[in-house]
Amino acid sequence: MSAPVVTAPPRRLTVEEFLTYGQDDDRRYELVRGIPVEMPPPSERHQLIITALLHLFNRAIAERGLLYEAVQLGLQTEVDTIRIPDVLVYQKLADASAGLDARSGIVWLAQDTAVVAVEVVSTNRRDDYVVKLEEYARRGLGEYVIVDVGKEQVVVHRRPVVEDGKYGEVRVYRRGEAFGLEGLGGATFEVEPLLGGGTASKLVRAEVERLWAEEAARLEAESRAEAERRAKLEAEARAEAERQAKLEAEARAEAERQAKLEAEARAEAERQAKLEAEARAEAERQAKEAEQQARLEAEARAEAERQARTQLEAELARLRAQ
CATH class of the missing domain: 3.90.1570.10 (tt1808, chain A)
Structure with missing residues (x-):
C-alpha cells in the first residue's frame, strides 16, 4: 500500500x-x-x-x-x-x-x-x-x-x-x-x-468464458458419450438380432433335420412293412404250393391205390376164373 x-x-x-x-x-x-x-x-x-x-x-x-x-x-x-x-x-x-x-x-x-x-x-x-x-x-x-x-x-x-x-x-x-x-x-x-x-470484471468475464467453455465441453462430452451409448446399444441390438437369427436358422435346420429323420424313419418303416408284406406273400405262396403239392401227392396216392385195387380185382377175377 x-x-x-x-x-x-x-x-x-x-x-x-x-x-x-x-x-x-x-x-x-x-x-x-x-x-x-x-x-x-x-x-x-x-x-x-x-x-x-x-x-x-x-x-x-x-x-x-x-x-x-x-x-x-x-x-x-x-x-x-x-x-x-x-x-x-x-x-x-x-x-x-x-x-x-x-x-x-x-x-x-x-x-x-x-x-x-x-x-x-x-x-x-x-x-x-x-x-x-x-x-x-x-x-x-x-x-x-x-x-x-x-x-x-x-x-x-x-x-x-x-x-x-x-x-x-x-x-x-x-x-x-x-x-x-x-x-x-x-x-x-x-x-x-x-x-x-x-480488472475483476475482466477476470469474471474470463471466468464466465471458461465456465461456458467447460459447459460446452461437458455437453459435447455428454453428447459423445450418449452417441457412443446409442451406438453401443444399436450394436448390441444388431448382435442380438444376429444371435436370434442364428438361433432361428439353427432351429430351422434342426427342424429340417428332424423332419428328414422322420421321413427317413417313415420310409424305413414303409420298406420294412413292404418286406414284411412280401415275406407274408411269399409264405402264403409257399404254403399254397405246399398245399397244392400235398393235394397232388394225395391224388397220386389215391390213383396208385386205385390202380393197385384194380390190379387186385383183376387178379382175383383171374383166379376165380381158373
Missing part, C-alpha cells in the same frame, strides 16, 4: 478506544503501537489488484467448499497494533455473533482464524517487507503474500517462526508463473493477470 500518514493523537490509544477513532470521517486508519496511522486511498491499479484478488480467492474458497472468507478486515497483530491487510482470508468463529456491535471488523489475537494476508506494495516497501512481515509471522499467520507491482513479482511467505518473527519458506513468482496457497486448499493463481492490471 501507499506510505501511511502518522496522525499523532493527544495520547496513545488502546485497541478498544481505536475502534471508535475516526468514525466521523471517511478515512481509514491502522493502529501501530497505540498510534493511529491514516491509510491513504489506494491507486486505481492498487484497487484493481485488490478487487481481483478478492474475486479469485473467494472463487477458490467456493470451489473447494472451504469455511473461509476473503475480505478487507482489521487484523490485531500485537496488543496495541491493528493492521488492515489489502486482503485477509479468515474463518469466522461459530460464536462470533456475540458482541459484533462492539468488535466488528477485527480479527483478534485470541482468535486463531486468519490464514492468509496479502499486501500490495507500491511505495512503502519497508513496511510490507520488514515491519508487517515480522508482525504477521509473530501473529502465526500461515501465509503472507506480497504483490510487488514495482518489481513485478509475487512473494509468498510460509511456515511462520513465531519466536523469531520470520517465515521459514519464501518463494518468488514472476510473470508467466502461478503461485499456490496452502491456506486455500492448494489453489493456484497466475501472476500475469494481477501484475497486468486485469
Whole structure:
C-alpha cells in the first residue's frame, strides 16, 4: 500500500478506544503501537489488484467448499497494533455473533482464524517487507503474500517462526508463473493477470468464458458419450438380432433335420412293412404250393391205390376164373 500518514493523537490509544477513532470521517486508519496511522486511498491499479484478488480467492474458497472468507478486515497483530491487510482470508468463529456491535471488523489475537494476508506494495516497501512481515509471522499467520507491482513479482511467505518473527519458506513468482496457497486448499493463481492490471470484471468475464467453455465441453462430452451409448446399444441390438437369427436358422435346420429323420424313419418303416408284406406273400405262396403239392401227392396216392385195387380185382377175377 501507499506510505501511511502518522496522525499523532493527544495520547496513545488502546485497541478498544481505536475502534471508535475516526468514525466521523471517511478515512481509514491502522493502529501501530497505540498510534493511529491514516491509510491513504489506494491507486486505481492498487484497487484493481485488490478487487481481483478478492474475486479469485473467494472463487477458490467456493470451489473447494472451504469455511473461509476473503475480505478487507482489521487484523490485531500485537496488543496495541491493528493492521488492515489489502486482503485477509479468515474463518469466522461459530460464536462470533456475540458482541459484533462492539468488535466488528477485527480479527483478534485470541482468535486463531486468519490464514492468509496479502499486501500490495507500491511505495512503502519497508513496511510490507520488514515491519508487517515480522508482525504477521509473530501473529502465526500461515501465509503472507506480497504483490510487488514495482518489481513485478509475487512473494509468498510460509511456515511462520513465531519466536523469531520470520517465515521459514519464501518463494518468488514472476510473470508467466502461478503461485499456490496452502491456506486455500492448494489453489493456484497466475501472476500475469494481477501484475497486468486485469480488472475483476475482466477476470469474471474470463471466468464466465471458461465456465461456458467447460459447459460446452461437458455437453459435447455428454453428447459423445450418449452417441457412443446409442451406438453401443444399436450394436448390441444388431448382435442380438444376429444371435436370434442364428438361433432361428439353427432351429430351422434342426427342424429340417428332424423332419428328414422322420421321413427317413417313415420310409424305413414303409420298406420294412413292404418286406414284411412280401415275406407274408411269399409264405402264403409257399404254403399254397405246399398245399397244392400235398393235394397232388394225395391224388397220386389215391390213383396208385386205385390202380393197385384194380390190379387186385383183376387178379382175383383171374383166379376165380381158373
